[in-house]
Amino acid sequence: MAETAIIVGTGPGISASVARACAREGMQVVIAARNAAKLAPLAGEIGATAEECDTSQPAAVARLFQAVDQRHGAPDFVLFNASYGYRGPFLERDPAEVRKALEIGAFGGFLVAQEAIRRMQPRRSGSLFFTGATASVKGFPNSAAFAMQKFALRGLAQSLAREYSPQGVHVAHFVIDGGVATGRDGSGDPPDRWLDPDAIAATYLATHRQHRSAWTWEIELRPWVEKF
């Protein structure tokens, strides 16, 4: 039977490439984002289902998973890829926006994880992956709100890996350390200077295929010319 993949927080970069890679492997693919209208072209291209989902809302996340339950059954692969960019000088940050960043990028990860694990744990199988960033492990200046949500998401992923790996759920966190190529001109840059989202997706899928005797919890990906 075909596997089911849910990709939450779909944009034109990593999520779209992962969705395409899942579809190529024969999975039933569900893509979800705050604005479902933007998902229509990709859904049509790869035969996926598009769902609207504000990850900061418990009811919305519950509805997403229930819709998948009815249409496809329990998911085998869930990727949380949502985040809320909000950068700038710390003293000028609007607290309401900082709260929103925590709700979308951290609390949203909690909600998606809870629905995913609720379905994976009883079956003792499934992959729950989180997309991190450089800011997951390094707090930069002018970037406190982003660091807060990405550090929190990493703490969530690590706690879940310790709690649910021994129950058969593969939890992994990907540190994307560099800019993604999508939508960049790139002319004038060294070749392959930006992360090719298809290359990122290849590592996500290879990690999903790992044998459970040799699972990865954390893996970093960066362009060959990136300073770190």
Added chain:
Amino acid sequence: MAETAIIVGTGPGISASVARACAREGMQVVIAARNAAKLAPLAGEIGATAEECDTSQPAAVARLFQAVDQRHGAPDFVLFNASYGYRGPFLERDPAEVRKALEIGAFGGFLVAQEAIRRMQPRRSGSLFFTGATASVKGFPNSAAFAMQKFALRGLAQSLAREYSPQGVHVAHFVIDGGVATGRDGSGDPPDRWLDPDAIAATYLATHRQHRSAWTWEIELRPWVEKF
């Protein structure tokens, strides 16, 4: 002129010891917590001012700092010591409580930091310290909500250290790796098996006194017999 210290999230352990240590060094001390009534005995003992403050509320945090402005002037030492313990099996966690944990322990840190730095940065001096825990750097099973808030707080502290240390504000994060002795029986345990909060306070004060050519951003404290 006497320095002013604000300690946010005061309980009977670390905060009380830091408050006492600050008072002994001649600082004007302000202690703040969600329930100000509980602060009265300590305030009386050391001649501190007690303020009520729910760290998750922007207006409450703003009021706290304004009250200090009027009474004592800009703070020289601010400690964020609030957190919201919420542990247990992940699948049974109530999302509303997880959101509350993020609001008190992470968003609250943001709010306190913003008010503190707003007053310290123009004067190019002051210490802004955050109390972390083992869970700041390691996500344990049954502890996702706590890991999320503590990882987020560490991301905040690191981002602020990079942004404001070069502007004269000493930002530091303390990883308290072990249980605090306050309120424990301890008989039957090896001597000094739990962190003495006065010993923790001694390191906080020593860090506040560090010369700016050799500042610490992060320091861990654990009992001699603690496994790590």
Added chain:
Amino acid sequence: MAETAIIVGTGPGISASVARACAREGMQVVIAARNAAKLAPLAGEIGATAEECDTSQPAAVARLFQAVDQRHGAPDFVLFNASYGYRGPFLERDPAEVRKALEIGAFGGFLVAQEAIRRMQPRRSGSLFFTGATASVKGFPNSAAFAMQKFALRGLAQSLAREYSPQGVHVAHFVIDGGVATGRDGSGDPPDRWLDPDAIAATYLATHRQHRSAWTWEIELRPWVEKF
């Protein structure tokens, strides 16, 4: 043209599995160890060349690479997998053995890396991989000599990743966090409780195939039931 792989420090576990995986992908495989006699069966099985090499000796390492130059040309894949286990209470450790551990497991990594990069850097391609362990990132009691060599090897790998990734050489470090199944009985253990070396090899090869826009520097592998 076929790729050439050199695997240094070959034992019956990880190295043998990586050698088999390389052979299956059509690479010309060279396996090297302190005692070449032990390599004969594997060499015969997969059509590899076996070489004797004490990694702590500059001349021996140079000879190994020169032999490969003449037979196969510059290597495309080099794995340093040598280490010297030497554990026990610190006060009873023999300094001569500790020195040997550093020479085999750390200095040996330097020597192999220098020969490998000397051949890869001019061609702007190739993978230089290092096998690490839990002890690469965590110093355990009764394990100082092992931690020293593995920490040192990780420092080497990280330095080389920063120096040579932008020159086209993929340097990666694998943290093997658990026991390898080879030679264990395993009956009575949970299924897949020990790392299957073929599963480890699969991730090594997938990492070798990564697109340079999304390279991994460090990746950890552990059994699903391993505590960490």
Added chain:
Amino acid sequence: MAETAIIVGTGPGISASVARACAREGMQVVIAARNAAKLAPLAGEIGATAEECDTSQPAAVARLFQAVDQRHGAPDFVLFNASYGYRGPFLERDPAEVRKALEIGAFGGFLVAQEAIRRMQPRRSGSLFFTGATASVKGFPNSAAFAMQKFALRGLAQSLAREYSPQGVHVAHFVIDGGVATGRDGSGDPPDRWLDPDAIAATYLATHRQHRSAWTWEIELRPWVEKF
């Protein structure tokens, strides 16, 4: 009775400042370096004993500690501060020098630690401190040999902290993240742009004085304006 301090790897920077700070606190101070002649002025200034010691030689390290045994008794404070700088493009590094770097900076740390702990463990007290650098936690390009020795020393220190803290020996590792002011002109730089070695020494001594219920294993020190 006066405490005894041994400072190994004495130069004009950190070691001299720590030696002075120990002398000011009334300790009996022994300073040791490869070239004892250079130590004479400092020894005279603070009333310390100067010893010659090549940290890479087991017999030399043993002699140093035996000399202290006879003159002062078991040490209460031992600082390993030796390292061997050897930087430059990796492919041009001389293997003999790399081996020397490992012997002085890593193996030397092992030897000094063994002699120190042999004397501290039976008394269940004493501080054994290691001076690290940025390179202890980050491997820079053109710096493989330095990273190897400093990573190895950190692995040693961490292993010893886990093995001997519960036996009463305080093992700590200091990450000096920046340049030390000693011997620099500094005019034209921002004030306090380089680490004042007396400020470093103040934190070493404060750490030595920590109560065992709240010991630090690792602490980083950097100038306020340092990027990290």
